[in-house]
Amino acid sequence: MSNLPILQFEDKILATVHENPVVVIIGETGSGKSTQLSQILLRNGYTNSGIIAVTQPRRVAAVSVSRRVAQELDVRLGDEVGYAIRFEDRTSERTRIKYLTDGVLLRESLSDPELKQYSVIILDEAHERSLNTDILMGLMKRLIKLRASNLKVLITSATLDGEKVSDFFSECPILNVPGKLFPVEILYSAEQPKSYIESSLRKAIDIHVNEPEGDILIFMTGQDDIEKLVSRLEEKIQSLEAGSCMDAVVLPLHGSLPPEMQIRVFSPPPKDCRRIIVATNIAETSLTVDGVVYVIDSGYVKQRQYNPSTGMYSLDVVEISRVQANQRAGRAGRTRPGKCYRLYPLAVYQDNLLEATVPEIQRSSLAGSVLYLKSLDLPDIDILKFDFLDAPSSESLQDALKQLFLIDAIDENGTITNIGKTMAELPLEPSLARTLIEANKYDCLPQALTVAAMLSVEGTLLPGRSKHTDKKRKQPPSELPDGSGWGDHIQLLQIYELWDQTDYSTDWVKDNNLQVRGMLFVKNVRKQLCQIMQKFAKGSLDVRRKERRRDRQNDYKNLRKSLCVGYASQLAERMIRHNGYRTVGFKSQLVQVHPSSVLRTDDEGVYPNYVVYHELISTSHPYMRNVCEVEMEWVTPILQKLEKLNVKILSGGSNQPEEITENSDVPKKDVKTAAPADDAKSRIQAARERFLARKGNK
Incomplete structure (x- = not known):
């Protein structure tokens, strides 16, 4: 020190x-x-x-x-x-x-x-x-x-x-x-590899067999890639001829690891044993692993990005920035001179990589952040003019304001409501926080707490919801509940209630191919949310909920009603002449139900008229994930609120140009450049599009 x-x-x-x-x-x-x-x-x-x-x-x-x-x-x-x-x-x-x-x-x-x-x-x-x-x-x-x-x-x-x-x-x-760094030799690949996982595997084994002692740190994009590479490395190391090289232990490192697994990474290896650590970008700067001499840089990172014009998330594998590349290389020079193997050519580093990473504020949904700023209740804060180091797009802020208005967190004047203040106290995304408040009104808060906890788990929880799951699991499929046809939120509730009946048996979790650590995390989160909500709840909240198993169908209906209010900005209407849904409101988008959903169709194979969804994701198609059926009478108030949208007022400002409100999907540049003379033409075109959409639905 x-x-x-x-x-x-x-x-x-x-x-x-x-x-x-x-x-x-x-x-x-x-x-x-x-x-x-x-x-x-x-x-x-x-x-x-x-x-x-x-x-x-x-x-x-x-x-x-x-x-x-x-x-x-x-x-x-x-x-x-x-x-x-x-x-x-x-x-x-x-x-x-x-x-x-x-x-x-x-x-x-x-x-x-x-x-x-x-x-x-x-x-x-x-x-x-x-x-x-x-x-x-x-x-x-x-x-x-x-x-x-x-x-x-x-x-x-x-x-x-x-x-x-x-x-x-x-x-x-x-x-x-200045830092305490030893020289690091940077070595580039002659060409871009077809598979960074295979290339990392070959390079790690080559270093292990031919280079002197010293730990190896490999940068992968995410948990799935890490698990795959760890498994392949362990197989390769076990197949090496005995005595041909020192022993090696392969360790994963990512944010979803339990604490006891994280600690292993910071413990020194056994004598005459090399550690091979496979990590996400968490090891770039946030954590320092002593003993690393060799770094393998795949050149990629997994980045979650949000498109405010569609309300859609995508989890993309993208190239790192030059700043990130330099940080990764620096990990090799902490204890002695090291080497960094970049699995991409020098020309890619010089010509393709951005200088710095795009700030998260410019690629995220801002609903939670705007709710926080509104909850400060400072009269001089104009959300669209808040002093950011790098301002997000006006479109992202408008999107957040619209979401908050639809779920009653702010009123039509942009003032935070009592509901919004309560939501801000909950450590949940706005849609789930709003669902809990509504569930308290409908006397189904225990059930909503379970759903919120189940949706708070990072990563895969249920079998069949990962593209690698089927390949990894050899045991027969479990007989998990099907959500009674209402959708995924009800299924999550039913799964937890079954687990509750087993006295939270880990054997039951394993037998049903669920994630043990994830389910234990859910139990802990639910308990804490229960404690937080106690001051808002009607009556006592018992974590075990045994006395509430009276009228399940009524509980499911009230829970779905609460979800409709909480997810008011995430509503979709079935398109009769299309194979999918149209998202309702200010983000019109044609989407499909995710294949993993348990939402049931009728006898003719037709989905319900209206659903709410937890998130939109962009993979091979635009998909709604975690979907639940809702009824028309619950949807009507949402459609009425859409007619009152005025982002200028919601922001808290008074000098912004007039906004196009309901069903508007105008990019920021169009708002800035549109001339007043074009307003009438735009309105006519918008009205024509709405008419054609209605005609297509008949």
């Missing part, structure tokens, strides 16, 4: 922080910024007037870094040093250094807008440009004016554009701390 470069700059850091409310610290890889900066401030009295908060974009990083700092300070994790992530809080009244995800800090600011318990707020890994970190930077800019005398804000990163952030915070000072 004593050799970490940041410690040599301790006096300069303290002097700069003392004199300025905001400081940008560019700490290169290996500088020790994530673990040491909080300890420097602790040693110098900054916890005398409050807690030091250190945000991380990733839960795994918040947990692992806090554990490391607790070890260095020789204190028990959860006492002087702790962490808080969604659905887990390991802090106490004694906590002086608190690592937390950026989303948790945002949620804390709802109950304490000035974040008075903190004397220092460090936004770490800001170069990742997570959605929540970008929102926090805008809020810190406001907060520092209110608490200039007793709050310090530090923005830290390995590769951040410091000048841009400095300009954003009124030209605050920038400190550059």
